[in-house]
Amino acid sequence: MNPEPTPDAPGPLPGDHAPPLWPHTLLAPGLAGAAVLSALAAPPLVGVGLALFAGAICIGSALTLARRVRRGERELHELDVRLLHSQKLAAIGELSSGIAHEINNPLAIITQEIDLARELFGQDACPAPEDLADIKDCLDQVGKQVARCCQITHKLLNFARKMEPVLQEEALEQVIEDMAVLVEREAAGRGVAIRRDYDQSLPPVRTDVPLLRQVILNLLTNAMHATPEGGTITLATCRQNGRAVIEVRDTGCGIPPENLPKVFDPFFTTKEPGKGTGLGLSLSHGIVARLGGNLTAQSAVGKGSVFTVSLPL
Amino acid sequence: MADPIRVLIVDDEERFRETLAKLLGRHGFVVREAGSGPAALELLGQAPCDVIVLDVKMPGMTGADALPLLRAACPEAEVLVLTGHASVDIASTMIAGGAADYLLKPCPTEELEGAIRAVYDRRQATRPR
Ligand SMILES: Nc1ncnc2c1ncn2[C@@H]1O[C@H](COP(=O)(O)OP(=O)(O)OP(=O)(O)O)[C@@H](O)[C@H]1O
Numbered sequence: 001m002n003p004e005p006t007p008d009a010p011g012p013l014p015g016d017h018a019p020p021l022w023p024h025t026l027l028a029p030g031l032a033g034a035a036v037l038s039a040l041a042a043p044p045l046v047g048v049g050l051a052l053f054a055g056a057i058c059i060g061s062a063l064t065l066a067r068r069v070r071r072g073e074r075e076l077h078e079l080d081v082r083l084l085h086s087q088k089l090a091a092i093g094e095l096s097s098g099i100a101h102e103i104n105n106p107l108a109i110i111t112q113e114i115d116l117a118r119e120l121f122g123q124d125a126c127p128a129p130e131d132l133a134d135i136k137d138c139l140d141q142v143g144k145q146v147a148r149c150c151q152i153t154h155k156l157l158n159f160a161r162k163m164e165p166v167l168q169e170e171a172l173e174q175v176i177e178d179m180a181v182l183v184e185r186e187a188a189g190r191g192v193a194i195r196r197d198y199d200q201s202l203p204p205v206r207t208d209v210p211l212l213r214q215v216i217l218n219l220l221t222n223a224m225h226a227t228p229e230g231g232t233i234t235l236a237t238c239r240q241n242g243r244a245v246i247e248v249r250d251t252g253c254g255i256p257p258e259n260l261p262k263v264f265d266p267f268f269t270t271k272e273p274g275k276g277t278g279l280g281l282s283l284s285h286g287i288v289a290r291l292g293g294n295l296t297a298q299s300a301v302g303k304g305s306v307f308t309v310s311l312p313l
Numbered sequence: 314m315a316d317p318i319r320v321l322i323v324d325d326e327e328r329f330r331e332t333l334a335k336l337l338g339r340h341g342f343v344v345r346e347a348g349s350g351p352a353a354l355e356l357l358g359q360a361p362c363d364v365i366v367l368d369v370k371m372p373g374m375t376g377a378d379a380l381p382l383l384r385a386a387c388p389e390a391e392v393l394v395l396t397g398h399a400s401v402d403i404a405s406t407m408i409a410g411g412a413a414d415y416l417l418k419p420c421p422t423e424e425l426e427g428a429i430r431a432v433y434d435r436r437q438a439t440r441p442r
């Protein structure tokens with residue numbers, strides 16, 4: 001069996017001490033040519049000898065060159081493995097520092113609430129009646145912070161799920177509508193209208209419907225949070241360059257140019273602590289990529305944002 | 314009796330600030346709180362303090378950005394960095410920027426209080442008034 005290259009400990013690459021190429025590019029053809037020329041003028045027996053000599057030189061040279069090409073390819077592959085390895089390490093580092101921060105904050109609150117509740121309980125475990133409400137408040141807060149941690153770990157588990165998309169034919173409009181009705185009531189409560197602009201001629205797509213629903217819901221929720229009273233969210237579909245395109249447009253606050261490249265990063269959020277995990281868009285981006293499409297964002301501060309999902313048809 | 318230690322908590326987690334303020338208040342500290350760097354600067358403009366408990370990851374102005382400004386606004390205060398961000402880089406940047414100590418969240422209140430007293434005592438020892 002072919003041993004897998006061990007990605008955690010790739011050995012040092014051989015240094016750049018390759019032998020020179022000129023014996024193969026100049027000397028060998030030169031010698032072979034000279035032998036052939038002399039063979040033309042020499043008596044037949046010597047001619048055959050010289051031709052054989054020329055052939056031997058060519059074969060030897062070709063073998064050496066082939067070996068070197070193969071070694072070059074192998075080194076390139078090793079380099080690839082190394083690069084991937086270091087990228088993976090960087091990604092893990094970034095992700096774990098993000099997770100640590102997001103979990104440590106609720107844990108810090110829990111720690112303090114417990115400390116305070118213990119103190120209010122007093123030495124003899126018999127709290128003063130006027131402290132009981134505070135103790136209950138501490139316990140409630142512990143519950144809230146635990147829920148916050150769960151939200152983060154559960155969303156993270158979505159990343160870990162390696163599930164293969166299960167493809168089925170479905171009208172894109174239907175997938176979007178399913179999610180639109182979910183948020184419509186809350187949107188109406190906030191004074192935000194949801195408009196539709198569907199391309200009726202779009203054929204059904206073959207996609208993983210539950211995954212795509214999750215993406216749409218994330219985009220819709222974000223749009224709703226960004227849009228003030230009186231604003232509009234527009235859901236549109238169209239066909240572009242042989243792909244099905246979904247747009248979620250809003251007339252919300254927009255995203256400053258310096259934040260735009262970061263919105264797909266895990267844990268990037270501008271929402272208050274505990275309000276947003278910053279995982280919605282990075283999850284959605286991952287899902288759309290798995291469905292063979294891509295998710296992009298455009299935005300103008302004060303005007304609004306457009307999130308575009310394009311899927312293969 | 315010694316003067317109470319005046320603490321300023323700078324952290325964007327509202328509940329964290331509130332409960333910490335409550336706990337420290339019960340233990341004899343005089344506490345004020347700010348939810349951001351600019352809010353902290355404003356409070357320091359009103360009255361100085363002895364120890365600033367500073368978070369690192371805050372929207373807008375980060376703790377690292379706020380550190381030099383806070384130190385300029387109140388040179389006599391010691392800064393104690395308290396963050397959920399587990400990174401040696403940030404710790405060393407903050408210490409190099411003049412922070413007195415660095416603690417990782419979650420941190421038991423007793424430990425935090427000990428650290429506040431320690432940086433305060435150290436300041437009293439090195440900069441007698
Ligand atoms: N439609 C939008 N308009 C303006 N800003 C947006 C929009 N969508 C996303 N953003 C910005 O991108 C950030 C990241 O979005 P993302 O959905 O990944 O996380 P979140 O909404 O903050 O938290 P959650 O994990 O709960 O979804 C948001 O905090 C917000 O700043």
Ligand SMILES: [Mg+2]
Nearest residue numbers: 218222280281
């Ligand atoms: Mg979101």
